[in-house]
Amino acid sequence: xxxxxxxxxxxxxxxxxxxxxxxxxxxxxxxxxxxxxxxxxxxxxxxxxxxxxxxxxxxxxxxxxxxxxxxxxxxxxxxxxxxxxxxxxxxxxxxxxxxxxxxxxxxxxxxxxxxxxxxxxxxxxxxxxxxxxxxxxxxxxxxxxxxxxxxxxxxxxxxxxxxxxxxxxxxxxxxxxxxxxxxxxxx
Amino acid sequence: xxxxxxxxxxxxxxxxxxxxxxxxxxxxxxxxxxxxxxxxxxxxxxxxxxxxxxxxxxxxxxxxxxxxxxxxxxxxxxxxxxxxxxxxxxxxxxxxxxxxxxxxxxxxxxxxxxxxxxxxxxxxxxxxxxxxxxxxxxxxxxxxxxxxxxxxxxxxxxxxxxxxxxxxxxxxxxxxxxxxxxxxxxx
Amino acid sequence: xxxxxxxxxxxxxxxxxxxxxxxxxxxxxxxxxxxxxxxxxxxxxxxxxxxxxxxxxxxxxxxxxxxxxxxxxxxxxxxxxxxxxxxxxxxxxxxxxxxxxxxxxxxxxxxxxxxxxxxxxxxxxxxxxxxxxxxxxxxxxxxxxxxxxxxxxxxxxxxxxxxxxxxxxxxxxxxxxxxxxxxxxxx
Amino acid sequence: xxxxxxxxxxxxxxxxxxxxxxxxxxxxxxxxxxxxxxxxxxxxxxxxxxxxxxxxxxxxxxxxxxxxxxxxxxxxxxxxxxxxxxxxxxxxxxxxxxxxxxxxxxxxxxxxxxxxxxxxxxxxxxxxxxxxxxxxxxxxxxxxxxxxxxxxxxxxxxxxxxxxxxxxxxxxxxxxxxxxxxxxxxx
Numbered sequence: 001x002x003x004x005x006x007x008x009x010x011x012x013x014x015x016x017x018x019x020x021x022x023x024x025x026x027x028x029x030x031x032x033x034x035x036x037x038x039x040x041x042x043x044x045x046x047x048x049x050x051x052x053x054x055x056x057x058x059x060x061x062x063x064x065x066x067x068x069x070x071x072x073x074x075x076x077x078x079x080x081x082x083x084x085x086x087x088x089x090x091x092x093x094x095x096x097x098x099x100x101x102x103x104x105x106x107x108x109x110x111x112x113x114x115x116x117x118x119x120x121x122x123x124x125x126x127x128x129x130x131x132x133x134x135x136x137x138x139x140x141x142x143x144x145x146x147x148x149x150x151x152x153x154x155x156x157x158x159x160x161x162x163x164x165x166x167x168x169x170x171x172x173x174x175x176x177x178x179x180x181x182x183x184x185x186x187x
Numbered sequence: 188x189x190x191x192x193x194x195x196x197x198x199x200x201x202x203x204x205x206x207x208x209x210x211x212x213x214x215x216x217x218x219x220x221x222x223x224x225x226x227x228x229x230x231x232x233x234x235x236x237x238x239x240x241x242x243x244x245x246x247x248x249x250x251x252x253x254x255x256x257x258x259x260x261x262x263x264x265x266x267x268x269x270x271x272x273x274x275x276x277x278x279x280x281x282x283x284x285x286x287x288x289x290x291x292x293x294x295x296x297x298x299x300x301x302x303x304x305x306x307x308x309x310x311x312x313x314x315x316x317x318x319x320x321x322x323x324x325x326x327x328x329x330x331x332x333x334x335x336x337x338x339x340x341x342x343x344x345x346x347x348x349x350x351x352x353x354x355x356x357x358x359x360x361x362x363x364x365x366x367x368x369x370x371x372x373x374x
Numbered sequence: 375x376x377x378x379x380x381x382x383x384x385x386x387x388x389x390x391x392x393x394x395x396x397x398x399x400x401x402x403x404x405x406x407x408x409x410x411x412x413x414x415x416x417x418x419x420x421x422x423x424x425x426x427x428x429x430x431x432x433x434x435x436x437x438x439x440x441x442x443x444x445x446x447x448x449x450x451x452x453x454x455x456x457x458x459x460x461x462x463x464x465x466x467x468x469x470x471x472x473x474x475x476x477x478x479x480x481x482x483x484x485x486x487x488x489x490x491x492x493x494x495x496x497x498x499x500x501x502x503x504x505x506x507x508x509x510x511x512x513x514x515x516x517x518x519x520x521x522x523x524x525x526x527x528x529x530x531x532x533x534x535x536x537x538x539x540x541x542x543x544x545x546x547x548x549x550x551x552x553x554x555x556x557x558x559x560x561x
Numbered sequence: 562x563x564x565x566x567x568x569x570x571x572x573x574x575x576x577x578x579x580x581x582x583x584x585x586x587x588x589x590x591x592x593x594x595x596x597x598x599x600x601x602x603x604x605x606x607x608x609x610x611x612x613x614x615x616x617x618x619x620x621x622x623x624x625x626x627x628x629x630x631x632x633x634x635x636x637x638x639x640x641x642x643x644x645x646x647x648x649x650x651x652x653x654x655x656x657x658x659x660x661x662x663x664x665x666x667x668x669x670x671x672x673x674x675x676x677x678x679x680x681x682x683x684x685x686x687x688x689x690x691x692x693x694x695x696x697x698x699x700x701x702x703x704x705x706x707x708x709x710x711x712x713x714x715x716x717x718x719x720x721x722x723x724x725x726x727x728x729x730x731x732x733x734x735x736x737x738x739x740x741x742x743x744x745x746x747x748x
Contacts, residue, residue: 039269039276044231050704057704074272082226082269085261089226143611143618146707147714154712158719184276237517244517330424330431333520334527341525345532413643413650418605448646456600456643459635463600463745 006124006132007114009033009068011097013080015087021066021095023130028160029062030152031126035070035099035112038078038086040120042182046139047121048092054149055094061153062128067096070112070120072186108186119185125149128156138183193311193319194301196220196255198284200267202274208253208282210317215347216249217339218313222257222286222299225265225273227307233326234308235279241336242281248340249315254283257299257307312336315343380498380506381488383407383442385471387454389461395440395469397504402534403436404526405500409444409473409486412452412460414494420513421495422466428523429468435527436502441470444486444494499523502530567685567693568675570594570629572658574641576648582627582656584691589721590623591713592687596631596660596673599639599647601681603743607700608682609653615710616655622714623689628657631673631681633747669747680746686710689717699744 008023023031034051036043048067055065071078080098087096099109106113115124118137125134125148134148195210210218221238223230235254242252258265267285274283286296293300302311305324312321312335321335382397397405408425410417422441429439445452454472461470473483480487489498492511499508499522508522569584584592595612597604609628616626632639641659648657660670667674676685679698686695686709695709 039272041277053704057702058708074269074276077269077272082261082264085226085264089261090228141618142703143614143707143710146704146709147619147711148707149704150708150711151715153708154715240517244515245521328431329516330427330520330523333517333522334432334524335520336517337521337524338528340521341528413646415651448643448650451643451646456635456638459600459638463635464602 003127003131003133005130006031006033006126007111009097010100010110010114011068012100013098015084015096016093017095021064021097023126026064026066026126027130028128028156029064030128030149030156031124032063032065032149033068033124033126034065035068035115035117035120035122035124037069037071037073037120037184038083039074040184042139042184043121044090045182047123048090050140050142050145051094051123052092054145058149058153062156063149063153065094067092067094068099068111069096070099070109070117070122072108072112072119073184075107112186117186119183121183125152127152128159190314190318190320192317193218193220193313194298196284197287197297197301198255199287200285202271202283203280204282208251208284210313213251213253213313214317215315215343216251217315217336217343218311219250219252219336220255220311220313221252222255222302222304222307222309222311224256224258224260224307225270226261229326230308231277234310235277237327237329237332238281238310239279241332245336245340249343250336250340252281254279254281255286255298256283257286257296257304257309259295259299259306262294312339314339315346377501377505377507379504380405380407380500381485383471383485384474384488385442385485386474387472389458389470390467391469395438395471397500400438400440400500401504402502402530403438404502404523404530405498406437406439406523407442407498407500408439409442409489409491409494409496409498411443411445411447411494412457413448416513417495418464421497422464424514424516424519425468425497426466428519432523432527436530437523437527439468441466441468442473442485443470444473444483444491444496446482446486446493449481499526501526502533564688564692564694566691567592567594567687568672570658570672571661571670571675572629572672573661574659576645576657577654578656582625582658584687587625587627587687588691589689589717590625591689591710591717592685593624593626593710594629594685594687595626596629596676596678596681596683596685598630598632598634598681598745599644600635601745603700603745604682605651606743608684609651611701611703611706612655612684613653615706619710619714623717624710624714626655628653628655629660629672630657631660631670631678631683633669633673633680634745636668673747678747680744682744686713688713689720 006023011020014020032051032054034047036047051065051067069083099111102108102110102113115135121139123136123140127133133152193210198207201207219238219241221234223234238252238254256270286298289295289297289300302322308326310323310327311319314320320339380397385394388394406425406428408421410421425439425441443457473485476482476484476487489509495513497510497514501507507526567584572581575581593612593615595608597608612626612628630644660672663669663671663674676696682700684697684701688694694713
């Protein structure tokens with residue numbers, strides 16, 4: 001099975017970074033993309049703290065943690081100024097982009113649509129070559145997430161040394177439909 | 188030592204109740220007033236869940252749990268529409284009032300000022316006669332909070348049966364200055 | 375409804391106290407009796423820590439926390455020397471008595487039988503006059519336990535001042551049959 | 562730096578397995594060896610649950626979780642019968658060996674000595690070729706443990722396909738001296 005490349009994200013503005021962050025610009029690094037909403041209980045209680053811990057624990061590794069504010073409900077309550085205050089109060093340090101609004105009549109923002117995310121929190125793992133390797137809707141298990149990151153980081157390291165990564169991989173996983181009840185579902 | 192009566196709260200609007208809730212109208216019931224801000228991490232993670240559990244566990248007792256949104260920072264991010272969405276997402280069912288803005292130039296809202304609250308979360312216990320018995324800044328311990336509620340409820344029950352409550356009580360406690368670090372401090 | 379007096383406990387030895395502790399000797403104090411087994415997961419993870427927190431938080435109150443090792447299974451693995459090591463490693467400081475073995479053929483020890491305990495952990499609340507007021511099988515909720523302790527302490531205080539406690543109380547509660555699954559059931 | 566091979570363990574008996582488990586017999590599989598004592602609070606509360614979750618989450622992977630009961634204190638309280646009851650009550654399903662007692666006068670058992678473990682809990686990771694890759698004293702972080710397991714599993718898979726693993730690796734990590742306070746230290 002061929003792996004598909006992760007779509008470039010479409011955003012309107014960024015926090016915690018002097019420049020917009022692009023997926024293309026992160027080539028060579030493993031990427032953890034964390035899609036959240038500031039009023040989503042499961043994101044606040046578990047998803048964002050997990051993303052923050054990944055950012056801290058793997059600070060020395062070729063890994064980028066990127067947040068994406070994918071608002072698909074309560075738009076009036078989660079504007080950029082509210083998000084700015086939220087990121088400040090919750091001490092979130094990694095770059096966070098605001099997902100671009102969908103076209104007329106679509107409450108789902110564009111990146112969320114492009115990745116076919118089911119809701120928030122959603123965790124996406126992208127390998128160092130830009131390929132989508134894992135997408136989990138709901139809170140992801142620490143041990144499993146660690147295992148996936150460890151494998152992607154080792155793979156990236158080998159790839160760099162040998163330039164001989166296999167094009168085919170087992171799975172890569174589509175969205176996991178289960179959710180532990182703390183999720184905000186888009187449909 | 189005489190106990191002072193808790194000041195009536197001053198609010199601009201209410202959620203989760205068809206009518207505004209007044210302190211005077213709760214005479215005869217023990218009151219737990221929980222002052223919070225929707226972007227205060229300690230409120231969201233621990234204070235509000237505790238208030239909700241009190242509301243559920245003591246549902247049959249003469250006890251009222253009342254929330255008070257005391258916004259003293261990031262005002263633009265925590266308006267009534269944002270609060271409405273927040274209460275919906277976090278499934279908070281008890282009545283919540285919005286503390287009235289302070290006079291010109293004062294970022295501290297009026298009820299918060301009247302109670303001399305230091306920040307959020309703050310838990311206030313008011314006895315069945317309307318007297319301020321306990322005010323805790325920061326997350327309050329479940330066992331201690333339970334003990335205080337149990338004593339106030341028993342006292343209220345005896346009072347009703349005998350109309351002979353002592354006017355003097357040991358303490359009643361002003362605000363406790365300690366905070367475990369998860370608080371939003373007003374100063 | 376009259377409240378029954380709690381039966382005196384029957385023990386073979388004690389830890390963390392120079393003298394055996396008797397229920398009669400605790401008259402005038404509220405008593406929390408915590409029945410546990412050192413190999414009971416629910417006791418170790420939740421029951422004993424809760425009892426310890428009560429002992430610490432109410433250190434200044436007329437309240438005694440007493441442990442009772444009610445072994446009804448795996449007797450060979452939970453003898454006095456094993457218990458001594460356990461109490462040391464888990465830093466349990468309150469007095470702990472070893473429940474006396476049942477008569478020939480009865481695996482249930484004597485105090486456990488006298489209180490008709492269903493298993494471990496079991497928390498028993500005894501008022502300052504020695505009356506059994508509450509018995510909970512399984513982990514007890516912190517807020518509810520606090521409320522019960524607060525009411526019993528206030529009652530004891532009033533009683534002392536006025537010597538006029540009501541003989542009748544609402545309930546007193548027999549064993550609660552529910553258990554959250556972490557209990558060791560005797561039957 | 563060359564990696565050293567993990568020493569074979571020395572045991573007197575086993576639980577949860579029909580046959581003794583040897584390290585040599587696990588060649589080709591990644592091994593998580595969890596050294597614990599049944600009366601060590603940090604092992605019971607966190608180390609053993611983590612090992613159990615690894616066993617469950619990676620049930621389909623070429624990974625073996627093995628427990629080792631390394632008793633270096635309170636020997637009389639942690640004999641084989643006590644351990645049998647403990648494993649039953651805590652529902653531990655993976656194979657557990659009893660570390661062989663040290664020679665005359667040495668309270669440290671033999672495998673614990675051979676690995677120079679500092680106390681319990683200790684988590685040891687051994688790669689599919691039998692080499693010692695990581696040894697952590699104290700509770701190990703879920704995300705980091707997951708990352709290490711993920712990397713070792715990927716490495717094992719590549720190794721099998723290509724038989725060309727690098728003999729030299731970065732580190733492998735000696736014992737981490739820190740402990741979060743819940744550990745039982747051997748010295």
